Amino acid sequence: MKAEPLLEIKNLHVSIGEKEIIKGLHLTINHGEIHAIFGPNGSGKTTLLNALMGFSGYEITGEILFRGKKMTRLPINERAEMGIGMSFQRPPAIRGLQLRKLIEASTERNGDLIEKYAKALNLIDFLNREVNVGFSGGEIKRAELLQLLIQDPDLILLDEPESGVDIDNIVLIGEYTNQLLGRRVERGKRKTMKEQHREKLKSGLIITHTGHILEYIDADIGHILMEGRFACQANPREMFRTLKECGFNECYRCFRKEEAHG
Amino acid sequence: MVKSKTTQTGDLDLSVYREEAAEHPQLDDLSQISPEDQKVLLMTGVDPMGKERSGSFFQKDHSVIHCTANFEGAEIMSASEARKKYHGLTEYWGKAVPVDKDIYTKRAEEHQEHGYYVRSLPGAQVYYPLQACLYLTEDRLAQDVHNIIIAEEGSSLNLITGCATAPGVRSGLHVGVSEFYVKKGATVSFTMIHNWAEEMAVRPRSAVIVEEGGKFISNYVCLVPARDLQMYPTAILKGKGAVATFNSVLLAKPGSYMDVGSRVILQQEGCRAEIIARTVSTGGTIISRGHLRGEHRGIKAHLECKGLLLSDTGVIHAIPELEGTTSDLEMSHEAAVGKIAQEEVEYLMARGLSEQEATALIIKGFLSLDIVGLPPSLKKDLEHLIEQTEEEAL
Structure with a gap:
């Protein structure tokens, strides 16, 4: 028997006001798969993630199923509780709320874990700072990762994890995004690596404009999003290579040609 | 009653309040007060055990029932007693807040029942705070106090004042005149926490004189508001390099009306001031004022009023005022009201x-x-x- 997909999107349409941004999208993410979505600016990448998370301001038709359960109308926090977590590209700053307090309020997991991951992500001093207030691009991304590592979701939505991040940070962010996705298993434990792998493996949906994050994370399936539709599905590394050489112009050419042929 | 928004007005009918209160017996120790009262005190920052405090003053209605100083460098006593001891305190009494300023200051002069006198001696560093509590336990009672706070040259003083009503009290009047004198190079940190019954009317009247190099920091917290609260403490920075900071945190519930501001007058070279007010209304009215007046070149001052309005029946009216009387000064403000x-x-x-x-x-x-x-x-x-x-x- 085939296992139930983790996330299923069926004929999803998303509009902001009168404007339709996502125009009939289908996607299935199975347990343990990492999907990467490439797309030019304005193609609807962030809208897709925001609609999956349930943010306000979007008109949605179609179906979103998580572990077979319809979640199209569920409030954001219930989606989070079901096991969906998101790293924001530009999260809001919250005055007067310390990062530590936010993490403690949103989890019942013990405090040692917060210290452990904060230390690993060079964020110890940031635990007592106000959430995202005066954080640099890299600091924001590391703080998002810290929150997700504690939250430990089964499906991780990453919105441009490499944007605004310098080279030193991107290595660290890549490393801990792998940890978050359950890609880092250690040898020599009681359980075999395969067993550990099966237990820890998480699923991911990564949105990337530049694709650089894929130098650090092994995505399984790549998609090109153009004008609210998936234009192409392929090996993400090959996609990234082609995009590096030709940019999205080549995608547009292909997209137009296929559209013309119906 | 329609109240004018441009200036603080709206006199109360003072005839509805009782003038006479029962005398309360003295307590050797603040921990002897009832557990219910202790709970209220804790909510105003006053520690009944006097832990980590340099001294305590406790006034219940019209009686000072407890007063101790645990630190040599500081004095704390009833203001009436201090007047007897120090020749009427003529240098200070009514000098920062004129007796005839308004009907409340006049009333406080006529009816004054104690209030506290706090003084840090020259050079004394009073690390642990002194605490003073003004407590109302009888319904419809008027409490009129006059407080004098003096930080002598080079000293530093930390004072927490808690003003509250006892459980079961619904209404009453609290009038408090407070005069602060921050002398050369001295620092005063003053934290006031109000915790009122829903029908209370409250009229603090405060002024601060800061001399050269002096520093005055005020923190005002009112999260359990009265029906009618009006205050506009003013700091006059008289000496070079004097500094004043006012922080206020206010919460207005349905039925409460708070007209609260802070004013700083910067008169000398190098003076600096900052006023920050954060207000939240869940249905009450808050008028959040601030006034900076720069009278000397090169002064710097900033004013911030931010309001969160959580209900359609509430009102937050931010009125920041900047007034410069000379060129070459730097004053700014930031105001925001929203959800x-x-x-x-x-x-x-x-x-x-x-x-x-x-x-x-x-x-x-x-x-x-x-x-x-x-x-x-x-x-x-x-x-x-x-x-x-x-x-x-x-």
Whole structure:
């Protein structure tokens, strides 16, 4: 028997006001798969993630199923509780709320874990700072990762994890995004690596404009999003290579040609 | 009654309040007060055990029932007693707040029942705060106090004042004249916490004189508001390099009317001032004022009024005023009134918090001013206090 997909999107349409941004999208993410979505600016990448998370301001038709359960109308926090977590590209700053307090309020997991991951992500001093207030691009991304590592979701939505991040940070962010996705298993434990792998493996949906994050994370399936539709599905590394050489112009050419042929 | 917004007006009918109160017996120790009263005191930052305090003053209605000083460098006593001891305190009494300023200052002069006198001796560093509590336990009673606070040259003083009504009291009048004298190079950190019954009328009348190199820091917290509160403390920076900071945190519930401002007059070279007010209305009215007057070249001052309006029946009216009387000065203000940003709520919800939990955390953050000049332990107490009061309020 085939296992139930983790996330299923069926004929999803998303509009902001009168404007339709996502125009009939289908996607299935199975347990343990990492999907990467490439797309030019304005193609609807962030809208897709925001609609999956349930943010306000979007008109949605179609179906979103998580572990077979319809979640199209569920409030954001219930989606989070079901096991969906998101790293924001530009999260809001919250005055007067310390990062530590936010993490403690949103989890019942013990405090040692917060210290452990904060230390690993060079964020110890940031635990007592106000959430995202005066954080640099890299600091924001590391703080998002810290929150997700504690939250430990089964499906991780990453919105441009490499944007605004310098080279030193991107290595660290890549490393801990792998940890978050359950890609880092250690040898020599009681359980075999395969067993550990099966237990820890998480699923991911990564949105990337530049694709650089894929130098650090092994995505399984790549998609090109153009004008609210998936234009192409392929090996993400090959996609990234082609995009590096030709940019999205080549995608547009292909997209137009296929559209013309119906 | 329609109240004018441009200036503070709206005189109360003072005839409805009782003038006479029963005498209360003296207490050797603050810990002897009833557990219910102790609970109220704790909510105003006053520690009944006097732990980590340099001295305590406790006035119940019209009686001073307890007063102790535990630190050689500081004096704390009834203002009436101090007048007897120090030739009427003529140098100070009515010099910062004129007796005939308004009907409340006149009333305080005619009816004065104690109030406290606090003084730090020259050069004394009073690390642990002194605490004073003005407590009302009888319904419809008027309490009129006059406080004098003096920080002598080079000294530093930390004072916590808690004003509150006892459980069961619904209405009453509290009039408090406070005169602060911060002398050369001295620092005063003054934290006032109000915790009122719903029908209370409250009229503090405060002024601060700061001499050369002196520093005055005021933290005002009112999360359990009265029906009618009006105050506009004023600091006059008289000496070179004098500094004043006013931080206020206010919460207005339905039925409460708070007209609260802070004013700083910068008169000398190098003077600096900062006024920060954070206000939240869940249905009451808040007029959040601020006034900076720069009278000397090169002064710097900033004013910030931020309001969160959580109900359609509430009103927040921010009135920041900047007044310069000479060229080459730097004054600015920032005012904002609005609701909680949806984006912030949804961000926290994405971490698994419910909408209510997210909203409460954001409000908590909004009100948690970084209160400066306090010992860390007290700062922690105060944060806890803000959290507690808010949980009850929301």
